[in-house]
Amino acid sequence: MNPAALDRVELQDQGAAKGVYAMTARLPAPLSETPRHDPRLDEVRRFMEDHFDQPLTTQQLAELVHISPKYLAELFKKAYSRSITEHLTDLRISRAKRYLSESRYRLREIARLVGYSDEFYLSRKFKQVVGVPPTAYAERPKQRIAVTSPALIGQLLPLEIVPAAAPLHAKWTPYYYHDYADQIGCHLSYPTPDGDHVADRLLHARPDAIIVSDLLSESSRRACERLAPTMTANRAADWRAGLLELAAFVDQTARAEAWLRHYDARLSRARQQIASLIGQASVTVLRVHSTGLFLYHNRPIRELLYGELGLRPQYNVEHQPNEPVTVERLAQLDADRLFVLACPESASRRFWLSLQHQRAWRSLRAVREGCVYLIHSDPWCEYSATASSRMLDELLLHLSGDCPSADPPTIHGLT
Template identity: 30%
Template structure:
């Protein structure tokens, strides 16, 4: 036997007419116990009703909802697969097994020969997992293996001939509507495409989905309009044409019918927001996020702990922690893994900001969230603070003195740029320092930090050097050796006591609220050393 199977859990999910989401982290059979509705696996849409059986691989997100006027009851049977990795030289001659992670079957519907027997197996598995029935792992595994035998590769439909023609036709129509909503779509066109008389098509569509054809199409288009209203800032006429309507007036009327408010009113309503990395941008606009994350962990945002009290950390590697928050808008940066960003787009409209000038990103976000007044007030406050700091340092720092930020790692040194935080933006924009020529040419103009050796450090050294230490892999020990070296001791900034140690948790973030608070710290460091 090459593969071994282990039962993980069986769980019952119920759904009404609102949409629900669930992250799937194991191989899963989904059996519709009763009701009817729609289920999506990573965007793959399927109609389900009592007796429908589906398979889902791990690392997928499912979305499900009942048809109007109906409920939907689903059983999720999750299991693990262990695959033989070959023979090892053991006395017993046993094979070694490793946990399988790759897809096992295609995601989607299965078409077993004995739906009745599958229903009975699920019922017995559910009873075995209940406290009343106790826990019988051997019986449980036997039932799992029987279920796998009924649903194993080759037992699912190899062609579309096993699917009810009416159900398949409506699924094809739904798929076409989601892919071509920008184009002109009529009931007669879809009826012709699927081989039904228009009136019969309307009856089938209503029976299978619980919605009329026109209502279903309107909801698709309005959902896309919501995304564009939040993400693009385009005019109503432009958005209308992008989602398949003739003009902004018609879009506005349909939008109010479906959503209950006008497009303008929808944009102005406060949104439930989850934010990655740019946490302080939201806080500076007076918005507390529903959930947040940071690439070094939310707890590492030392300067924002008071403002973030009670805000859940949704992590940085999985969308699962945010699903129950049901965000209406997600704000992220391109530092996130591309696969993670793709998953975020499936949960809610997602703004992805690229690295660059933090205040330009801040102003763009403010425009999207209709917080321009709050942004302008914050920027004026920041600029005033910078002006006061320059005045306090005017007699201590010469007009042409240079400054730069450096980070010591276990195997190298880095010269930092503005888009990677560490207070670099403040040095040049708020405090008015000049960068050393090589720092400007090789780091700031490029927009990326530069990795250098200790021997190269004198070429990038500044009159004022701000130093952080990356703690991983004995970074502190490396910093000690750097500062004991002759190269370090000969630097002008070291000899003149113009080196400032900065804590990474305090100085790491590049959001505007952190920058404002870092400015106070940097100013105080300079004043303390130079007086």
């Protein structure tokens, strides 16, 4: 058989298929039904994933779901923004990359396993899709990395890797969205990256490796594992240990260790600088949510502010991390410095703006002395290497007006 025939998905003329499908073709989905959720497409996609190593045609796939080849091709293209042929190629090349990275199969054997008749045709298709020949790909470090949570972006950037696919949102991940959206080719949805369809999005991104959050569903994780070598990041792990584990997975341990040495040196200098600026001054972090005030701490805040920097909290941070508090109680606590994290939705913003005009709030000592600092959930609610570095920069900028980094930190979302 001609090698190209194994990769060709022929689009049949609707007129030629009319007699075959006249009795079985279904009506198009109603306008209210999005093509992506059409169960017929799910069935076609599953069949392709299970049989990509065999010759497949659009007619064969259309017969599977009892619609015409032309309508199936249109439906597939509209739902996934690529043709059936392109999807089949992605499946085959993705599996070829797995074999190249994780097995000792010869190229001829890999070609047969992924549905190509010989290694020469596989090599041409592989270079066309990936940009390098299969032999060169097998020898290079993993370069195209996909992640399924914003915090994992923050673990990759210290390794000088911008992910090929990642969840982004202008409101909830403004730093990554504004600074890296143009470099991240495949934008996953946030906060939940496409549910069980995340693997389909990642297939189109053609990653060399995938790093997933342990929040991802089991079915999505297994689907990712079929696409590329996949690591599951443990959210319970310390971000430093997580960074080193991730770096080992993508063959960048030396970069991770160098970044950590540089960060620890900055941390040591910052600790001394903060001690000279505020001494033993007490600190309270507040969260403004809806129409309420809360004594707030989370893992990033506890570890950086009260752990690594040794700041003194004005209340017991062993208590619940989101404890309701009144302005009168704040007056009793009488913290020297207040850090305020105001949630960005409209109700919280209205409450925060009105609170600043209340006499009781304006009577607080920290407010009178100009020691109230507005912080944002990005980065103060993210647990990653990049977020910790940005928090350190912002903290020094708030307390001293001096930023230790070569470039001032970009603080998104503060108004």
